[in-house]
Amino acid sequence: MLFVFRMLLMGLHFFVAGVLGVLLGLCRPFNPDNSRLCARLYAWPAMCILRLRLKAEMGPLLKQSQPCVIVANHQSNYDLFIFGNVVPPRTVCIGKKSLKWVPLFGQLFWLAGNVLIDRGNAQKARQSMLTTTDTLQHRDTSIWVFPEGTRNLGEDLLPFKKGAFQMAIAAGVPIVPVCVSSYIKHMQLNRWRGGKIMIRSLPAIPTDGLSLDDIPLLMSQCHAQMQACIDSMDQQLQAA
Incomplete structure (x- = not known):
């Protein structure tokens, strides 16, 4: 019963947050800080509704003084509410072009300055990558992938696709891994306390001097660090 009630509240919240986010986007369209503000609109009320307790250790990301490519593990649609708590200023996200058809959220996502990629069209995908390189180099904006x-x-983490690493090397910016614990397996939304979640950012991985030939090693390094971090957080939460 509690689960059903929460889902009804979440549906109402998703609609209200979408309306407010679209209004924000219309007032200042494509402002790169719209993403952070909209993420908070979705995240803060959702955490209260779901009664999720979050511990965030974001030191390396908060200390980042230049644009970067943020890479994070992706578990479920709840990521919007979890990661929304820690999206830094002037950060946009890359998403599938099909997102634009989601009522309210799709329009909000577009107006927030996020990048929509048509994965089925190689030429348009490459053009989008060029756009992201310009964003990282000249617009003081980070990209979340x-x-x-x-x-x-x-x-366990799935194999990484190389797009994020191509962007970072092309723009000459660091990669900052952000990891969330395996929350989707432990959430108990039919109980008053929905569960505990940890988020941790890892030290930036520089890309200065790297070429496209270095991508496989860079991907392997990042994947191994993130998997080790996720395993460590899961163990901490189990022991608590």
Whole structure:
């Protein structure tokens, strides 16, 4: 019963946050800080509704003084509410072009200055990558990417796609991994306390001097660090 009540509240919240986000986007369209503000609109009320307790250790990301490519693990649609708590200023996200058809959220996502990629069209995808390089180099804006490309449902990290790493090397900016614990397997939304979640950012991985030939090693390094971090957080939460 509690789960059903929460889902009804979440549906209402999603609609209200979408309306407010679209209004914000219309008032200042494509402002790169719209993403952070809209993320908070979705995240803060959702955390109260779901009664999720979040511990965030974001030191390396908060200390980042230049634009970067942020890579994070992707578990479920709840990521919007979880990661929304920690999106830094002037950060946009890369998403599938099909998102624009989601009522309110799709329009909000577009007006927030996020990048929509048509994965089925190689030429348009390459053009989008050029756009992101310009964003990183000249607009003082970071880009948030889910390098797995799809949800892993709380299991081990899926293989990474190379787009995020190509962007970082092309723009000469660091990569900052952000990891969330395997929350999707432990959420208990039919109980008063929905569960505990940890988010941790890892030290930036520089890309200065790297070429496209270095991408496989860079991807492997980032993947290994993130998996180790997720495993460590899961163990901490189990022991608590």
